[in-house]
Amino acid sequence: MEKFRPKPSTTHLTRARHFVASLFAAFILVIGFVHGPIAQAAPAPVYPISGYFIYGSTNDAVNVKKLTDIKSVxxxxxxxxxxxxxxATLSTIPAACTISGINCATAAASGVKVKRYFTYSDGSSWASPAILxxxxxxxxSGTTVYTILVLPxxxxxxxxxxxxxxxxxxNGVTSTSMSVSLGKAATNLGMKFYAGLPAPIMRTDVTYLPDLSYQATLSLFTARFLIYQGNVNNVPGLAGFYHHTEMPLSDGAVWDSVLTLYRIQNARIAQYQPSRSAVVSPYIDSRTAFGGRVTVDQARNAANKIAKTANGVKLAIAVQDGMGTGKxxxxFSSESGNSVDQFAASIVGSGSWGSKYLAPTRDYFWALSEGVRGTGAQLWANLEGMAPATSQNPCDNSLRGQSTKTRIDKQLQQLGNTPVKVISFMWDPYFTCAGTWAPMLDRLKAGNTTPIITDSIFYGNGDVLVTGHNLSGGTIRVQWSDANGRVLDKTVTAADYNASYGKQLGINPLLESVTAKLGATSLASGKHYFIDVVNGAGVKNDALYSDRG
Incomplete structure (x- = not known):
């Protein structure tokens, strides 16, 4: 029995995953038979993370440089x-915000009753385009633009x-608005920008939950925010909006207030920005010893609940893998008895992966894909690009540290083929800081030809379909046990390279596939098999890949 989870559940997931993947692969084989084999050239190598959280700037040149660097990888x-x-209160309204010498909030609301005062600042000027x-x-006042909204x-x-x-x-600025600058840069570079939505403060009694005591005001202000964005930032590069408030993948009622917040703001997006989408990023916490740990089944249910907050908006659920925080x-199951690495150990202590965590990332993402199925929501992955901080991996003054390229490759591999897009938290500073190692940006460029194996199917005829990235050319080594108990090891030339595997199946479009043709053989039930790829560039995968028959 595997240590990280009950065997029946793992068997169900593995069989279901292989059944669905087999259907997909069969579809590809039929297409190939009907239309004949098509020689495909490998795409230019880029690292298969296609999006990043960033800190924006009000400076156009800074934003263009940052987005250009991101596009380069x-x-x-x-x-x-x-x-x-x-x-806020009248006394906390900025003293410089005055109209004819009178507090600007008082002046704007002259002659009416005021229930509550609020302040907001997001690096944008707002000003006249926000006046309705x-x-x-x-x-x-000086370099600051104050916009006062009086909301019924x-x-x-x-x-x-x-x-x-x-x-x-x-509170805004007289220079370029951050969201406008990013929208322009994204448009000019053919990229997509998701702007962060306004968020409530957190409660003082339960500090991890949003304060919805003023949810009607937040809803109306969200509407005004979206109208403002439509007035000043209606460009192709503005793809949608990001829900700032996050939650774990828990299906407990305690998190219902977060779901309510998502529903409120998604309804406003559908009303005022119907052509644009939304992104939300809940997180995995699978630490065995943590009271708030989330099981695979709970995560599946939570994903379904989050998906149903869409209110007509195209919603992407970008799940944080938890590797950067130790959560x-x-x-793989073959590694469940291995000791956790030094970064995870700084959070959960010494011990094996299987004893310190309920289940691996891979199991969660397969369950999450089941949770969103049929809801219209998309499953993305938010790969955490940092590592828990130790004395060995400082990253500027951040509470988290630099990660290694091999660790990130392993994270990417563990996501499997279920997320249709992989993004990462966070570009600055974790992909730009120099510390023990060079900036991750440079390491991604230097290692962008490394094969990454995301999944496989071992067929009864001895063919093994291998999916992932940077797989073209070269050889595939498979180590397995057959039904007679013999341990076998064979290296063959990679065949049937398909650069469009992901696109053809409607999954992550960056996924490729190759096939190892082992000849007549069998695979022992319940036994692990291992795969290595050396691609046409002569580079071998640096993260172990295994599966079970």
Whole structure:
């Protein structure tokens, strides 16, 4: 019995995964038979992470440089975090925000009742493009632009039937707006930008949950945010919006307030930006000793619940793999008895992968794909590009440290073929800092030809389908046990290279496939087999790959 989870569950997942993958592969074989073999050239090598969380800038040149660097390693997507809509009082409104010498919030709300005051700042100027109602105001003080929105507490539009309003003072800049600058850069580079949505503050009694005591105000402010983006940033590069508030992949009722927040804001996106999509990024926590640990079944249910918050919006659920924080683990069942690496050990202590974690990343992602099936939501992966910090891997002044290229390759491999897109937290600083090693940006470029094996199918005729990245040319080595108990080891020329494997199946379009034709043989049930690829560039995979018959 495997140590990391009950055997019946693992067997179910493995058989289901292989059954579905076999159907896909059979489809590809039929297409090839009907249309004949097509020689395919390998695409230019880029690292198969196609998106990154970033810190944006109000400086056009800085944003263009950052997005250009990201594109140079295969990225086509950038995501920024949102800002919080913070409750305030008149005394905490910036002193420089005045209209005719009067506090700007007081002046804008003259003659009406005010229920609550709020402040907001997201690196954008807002100003006149955000003005919709007669009470809204904008004022400039030095290099700061203040925009004052007077939002009705009841009703819709600009007027409150009770005469009561909330006032939001937005602190902006006179220079280029960050979201506009990023939208322009993404458009010019043929990339996609997801802007962070406004978020509530967190509760003071339960600090990991959002404060929804002002959810009506947040909903209306989200609408104004989206209208503003439509007025100033309606460019092809603005692909959608990111939900700033996150949650673990737990199906417990305690997280219902986060789901409510997603529903509220998705409804506003559908209303005001119907052509654009949304991204949310929950996280895996599979630490055995952690009270808030999440099982594979709970994660499946949670993904389904999150998917159902879409409210008509095309929703991507980009699940954090937890490897950068020590909350998740990337290992195969053949490695469950191996000691955790030094980075994970700094979080969970010494011990084996199978004893310290409930299940590997791979099992979670297969379950997550089941959870979103039929909902219309897409499953993405958010590969954590850092590692838990030790004295050996500092990264600027971050609480997390540099990771290794091999560790990230292993994380990518563990995602399997279920996510349709892989993004990463976070570009700056974890892909740009220099510490014990060169910046990860440079290491990705230097190692962009390394084969990465994401999945395999061992067929009864002795063919082994191998999927992943950088697989073309070269050889495939397979080590396995046959039904008679013989341990076999064979290296063959990689055959039937398919650069479009992922595209043809409607899964991750960067996935490729090759086949190892071993000849007549069998595979022992329940026994591990191992695969290595040396591609046409002479490079071998640096992360162990194994599966079970």
């Amino acid at each position: 295969g990225g086509d997507t950038v995501i920024t975090f949102g800002s919080r809509l913070k409750p 109602c007669s009470r809204d105001k904008t004022v400039t 507490v009841e009703g819709s539009g600009c007027n409150s039937p009770s005469g009561t309003y909330d006032v939001v003072v937005i 998740g683990a990337s290992f």
